[in-house]
Amino acid sequence: xxxxxxxxxxxxxxxxxxxxxxxxxxxxxxxxxxxxxxxxxxxxxxxxxxxxxxxxxxxxxxxxxxxxxxxxxxxxxxxxxxxxxxxxxxxxxxxxxxxxxxxxxxxxxxxxxxxxxxxxxxxxxxxxxxxxxxxxxxxxxxxxxxxxxxxxxxxxxxxxxxxxxxxxxxxxxxxxxxxxxxxxxxxxxxxxxxxxxxxxxxxxxxxxxxxxxxxxxxxxxxxxxxxxxxxxxxxxxxxxxxxxxxxxxxxxxxxxxxxxxxxxxxxxxxxxxxxxxxxxxxxxxxxxxxxxxxxxxxxxxxxxxxxxxxxxxxxxxxxxxxxxxxxxxxxxxxxxxxxxxxxxxxxx
Amino acid sequence: xxxxxxxxxxxxxxxxxxxxxxxxxxxxxxxxxxxxxxxxxxxxxxxxxxxxxxxxxxxxxxxxxxxxxxxxxxxxxxxxxxxxxxxxxxxxxxxxxxxxxxxxxxxxxxxxxxxxxxxxxxxxxxxxxxxxxxxxxxxxxxxxxxxxxxxxxxxxxxxxxxxxxxxxxxxxxxxxxxxxxxxxxxxxxxxxxxxxxxxxxxxxxxxxxxxxxxxxxxxxxxxxxxxxxxxxxxxxxxxxxxxxxxxxxx
Numbered sequence: 169x170x171x172x173x174x175x176x177x178x179x180x181x182x183x184x185x186x187x188x189x190x191x192x193x194x195x196x197x198x199x200x201x202x203x204x205x206x207x208x209x210x211x212x213x214x215x216x217x218x219x220x221x222x223x224x225x226x227x228x229x230x231x232x233x234x235x236x237x238x239x240x241x242x243x244x245x246x247x248x249x250x251x252x253x254x255x256x257x258x259x260x261x262x263x264x265x266x267x268x269x270x271x272x273x274x275x276x277x278x279x280x281x282x283x284x285x286x287x288x289x290x291x292x293x294x295x296x297x298x299x300x301x302x303x304x305x306x307x308x309x310x311x312x313x314x315x316x317x318x319x320x321x322x323x324x325x326x327x328x329x330x331x332x333x334x335x336x337x338x339x340x341x342x343x344x345x346x347x348x349x350x351x352x353x354x355x356x357x358x359x360x361x362x363x364x365x366x367x368x369x370x371x372x373x374x375x376x377x378x379x380x381x382x383x384x385x386x387x388x389x390x391x392x393x394x395x396x397x398x399x400x401x402x403x404x405x406x407x408x409x410x411x412x413x414x415x416x417x418x419x420x421x422x423x424x425x426x427x428x429x430x431x432x433x434x435x436x437x438x439x440x441x442x443x444x445x446x447x448x449x450x451x452x453x454x455x456x457x458x459x460x461x462x463x464x465x466x467x468x469x470x471x472x473x474x475x476x477x478x479x480x481x482x483x484x485x486x487x488x489x490x491x492x493x494x495x496x497x498x499x500x501x502x503x504x505x506x507x508x509x510x511x512x513x514x515x516x
Numbered sequence: 517x518x519x520x521x522x523x524x525x526x527x528x529x530x531x532x533x534x535x536x537x538x539x540x541x542x543x544x545x546x547x548x549x550x551x552x553x554x555x556x557x558x559x560x561x562x563x564x565x566x567x568x569x570x571x572x573x574x575x576x577x578x579x580x581x582x583x584x585x586x587x588x589x590x591x592x593x594x595x596x597x598x599x600x601x602x603x604x605x606x607x608x609x610x611x612x613x614x615x616x617x618x619x620x621x622x623x624x625x626x627x628x629x630x631x632x633x634x635x636x637x638x639x640x641x642x643x644x645x646x647x648x649x650x651x652x653x654x655x656x657x658x659x660x661x662x663x664x665x666x667x668x669x670x671x672x673x674x675x676x677x678x679x680x681x682x683x684x685x686x687x688x689x690x691x692x693x694x695x696x697x698x699x700x701x702x703x704x705x706x707x708x709x710x711x712x713x714x715x716x717x718x719x720x721x722x723x724x725x726x727x728x729x730x731x732x733x734x735x736x737x738x739x740x741x742x743x744x745x746x747x748x749x750x751x752x753x754x755x756x757x758x759x760x761x762x763x764x765x766x
Binding site for chain 2: 378384390395399401403461
């Protein structure tokens with residue numbers, strides 16, 4: 169019977185919960201926090217650890233958001249980390265070599281320079297996104313190879329422009345430090361979890377999430393990732409929409425470059441090295457399918473948190489940092505295995 | 517007889533040295549189901565791709581509702597009211613029924629998708645076809661059977677206010693009961709006043725649901741028959757070329 173109302177039985181509710189990737193992910197995250205808290209003797213739950221985790225989250229989330237859009241559309245973007253490196257370096261280059269500013273400019277005095285840095289970084293990201301979409305839509309190179317090429321080119325250019333050394337310039341570290349509301353005693357009301365920039369990154373994520381789930385942009389992204397022929401038959405311009413996706417992805421990676429700049433007080437050519445792996449990992453852990461058409465922004469947000477929590481947690485309980493890559497690898501493999509099993513059992 | 521909804525006169529199409537359509541006449545009427553039959557390579561798909569605007573004809577005259585039109589791209593054909601339901605259905609598995617039915621022409625409210633309005637229209641369109649087999653319009657297409665998918669694809673043409681619906685092998689992959697359902701659906705489309713063209717290899721289906729049968733043979737329209745005045749043997753003879761020319765063409 170065609171009916172708008174949907175009656176849901178208890179059994180369907182239970183199935184719904186196990187199918188609900190987001191709920192499962194939150195559960196995994198909570199378990200991880202409990203485990204690490206008990207293993208670290210309670211210090212894991214302190215606000216200083218919390219704010220460190222969120223600061224790291226701010227560094228990774230925009231790349232993961234960019235990756236999520238691309239992956240849902242059925243592509244992959246290997247260039248997000250290198251784009252971050254390149255854009256943080258170009259921002260540094262403009263401030264240090266172009267305007268001859270030094271790291272002596274700090275605090276509010278640095279804000280005009282930082283605004284320019286943000287602009288330069290985002291424009292650089294857009295440029296890489298544009299190159300990606302030209303390679304993919306005009307030269308018809310598959311996304312994996314196209315973005316592998318821009319990955320190499322951007323990483324190389326980041327080193328050439330910076331001369332291989334971080335370009336130290338003006339910054340305002342209060343943007344990256346935990347926000348404290350003046351007049352409140354931090355021992356009573358500890359607001360020290362979120363820095364202004366982390367809040368900005370969260371807002372950007374929210375906006376992109378709304379575009380993905382509530383607007384035409386998102387619907388077309390899912391449609392193309394689901395069945396590119398059907399999308400074309402429905403009158404969607406595939407080239408135009410994938411161009412938008414790679415441009416947005418580039419801009420987000422550029423903004424992440426700005427974040428890295430503020431955090432380090434300069435543009436380092438290695439800021440984004442290896443971060444594409446984390447972006448892809450967070451996206452996949454968050455439930456997106458590399459086959460396209462499946463994925464949620466909430467999943468990616470929590471997937472990123474899980475990754476960072478595991479990293480910080482391992483560090484706190486004394487596991488060597490070298491292990492962290494292996495743990496990430498295991499998490500990716502595990503997430504994909506779970507997806508495959510669910511698909512086999514008819515869960516979508 | 518009334519003015520045909522669509523009329524093709526002497527349309528041609530070649531691919532390099534190969535003439536696939538050698539001056540074909542064809543017509544379909546509102547409220548009637550016209551079958552387009554012919555063996556593999558007869559030019560059925562090429563004829564349809566020209567109608568849908570995917571692959572424009574090289575020559576000839578196309579009239580829609582009495583006016584001459586030039587079908588050069590799918591969007592334009594669609595804006596005239598010509599919709600094609602392809603054999604592979606062209607649905608997005610990971611999207612639900614409503615999303616699929618509205619894909620490419622979503623309704624927006626303040627910049628966001630107007631889900632409630634689209635859901636309402638989708639339900640109405642399916643009800644106009646007396647569809648009872650779909651449990652919820654928010655199901656993903658991946659969870660639907662072949663017949664249900666066909667239903668969604670046909671329902672989409674109703675939503676788009678199609679005047680002419682072209683179905684490419686609508687029952688090819690379906691079981692007996694589902695075939696019956698889809699054929700009923702096709703009949704209802706015509707009863708609602710739409711022109712319907714069906715491409716089919718299955719003569720049982722053709723004789724059950726079609727008013728007219730047009731036969732293509734190697735790029736020529738060799739017969740245009742009224743279903744009630746012909747027999748299956750005669751149609752087969754035209755398809756295989758053992759019987760030719762009834763003054764319809766060539």
